[in-house]
Amino acid sequence: xxxxxxxxxxxxxxxxxxxxPARAADPRLVPDVSxxxxxxxxxxxxxxxxxxxxILYPGQRLPDDRADIVVVLKGPVRPIILxxxxxxxxxxxxxxxxxxxxxxxFYAIGSSQPIDKLVxxxxxxxxxxxxxxxxxxxxxxxESSTLERFEKGLVDLYRRMGLFYENPAAVEITEGVLYxxxxxxxxxxxVGTYRAETFLISKGRVLAVASRNVEIRKAGFERFVALAAQxxxxxxxxxxxxxxxxxxxxxxxxxxxx
Numbered sequence: 138x139x140x141x142x143x144x145x146x147x148x149x150x151x152x153x154x155x156x157x158p159a160r161a162a163d164p165r166l167v168p169d170v171s172x173x174x175x176x177x178x179x180x181x182x183x184x185x186x187x188x189x190x191x192i193l194y195p196g197q198r199l200p201d202d203r204a205d206i207v208v209v210l211k212g213p214v215r216p217i218i219l220x221x222x223x224x225x226x227x228x229x230x231x232x233x234x235x236x237x238x239x240x241x242x243f244y245a246i247g248s249s250q251p252i253d254k255l256v257x258x259x260x261x262x263x264x265x266x267x268x269x270x271x272x273x274x275x276x277x278x279x280e281s282s283t284l285e286r287f288e289k290g291l292v293d294l295y296r297r298m299g300l301f302y303e304n305p306a307a308v309e310i311t312e313g314v315l316y317x318x319x320x321x322x323x324x325x326x327x328v329g330t331y332r333a334e335t336f337l338i339s340k341g342r343v344l345a346v347a348s349r350n351v352e353i354r355k356a357g358f359e360r361f362v363a364l365a366a367q368x369x370x371x372x373x374x375x376x377x378x379x380x381x382x383x384x385x386x387x388x389x390x391x392x393x394x395x
Contacts, residue, residue, distance in 0.1 A: 247307025
């Protein structure tokens with residue numbers, strides 16, 4: 138039995154020796170973002186986030202076929218309920234509804250070429266590259282046509298709100314090594330932790346993936362109000378009611394004087 142164990146160990150070491158050059162031959166990504174945290178204040182009108190970095194090739198030798206870059210800024214993922222309105226007897230009412238377990242509050246993708254020219258549909262679906270390849274995980278059984286209708290409606294709505302963004306020419310690659318892309322962040326972006334991902338793609342294959350986290354948070358008075366609502370919900374509710382009564386009384390008194 139000892140010879141069998143020795144043989145298995147030799148085969149394992151041999152497989153590692155064969156696999157290690159292949160891994161060492163793959164390029165690496167060194168990504169970064171212009172800001173790791175974005176503060177939302179009362180005067181916040183949006184911001185432009187710069188995703189940049191470098192491609193490190195083994196031996197510092199550039200291949201004949203230059204690789205392409207895709208960047209994605211996504212987050213925060215949360216469940217959402219979509220409702221479809223219908224007009225019944227002249228009144229708009231809620232009809233069908235569907236619940237999605239993992240809908241991103243914001244999704245932006247930029248690339249050096251259109252996604253369909255870089256990878257096939259299967260690879261794009263695996264890495265969720267593109268608005269048409271987002272996996273939102275519907276809760277419960279839904280017909281494919283119904284699910285597709287709701288997802289298209291959500292994508293169209295978020296596009297118009299600036300929360301979904303797609304630009305097939307957003308990434309600039311310099312000398313085949315340095316890359317950069319500008320992603321617009323709208324004023325109504327939800328707070329939370331975002332993930333800035335970079336994909337290195339060549340000949341239809343994803344060679345490397347790297348990511349950085351970006352925190353979008355409220356600041357100043359907005360942050361104080363948000364924390365008060367989260368940590369002291371009952372007192373926050375009482376304060377809101379008292380303020381409403383006070384403002385209503387002040388408005389009525391001002392009108393009486395006139």
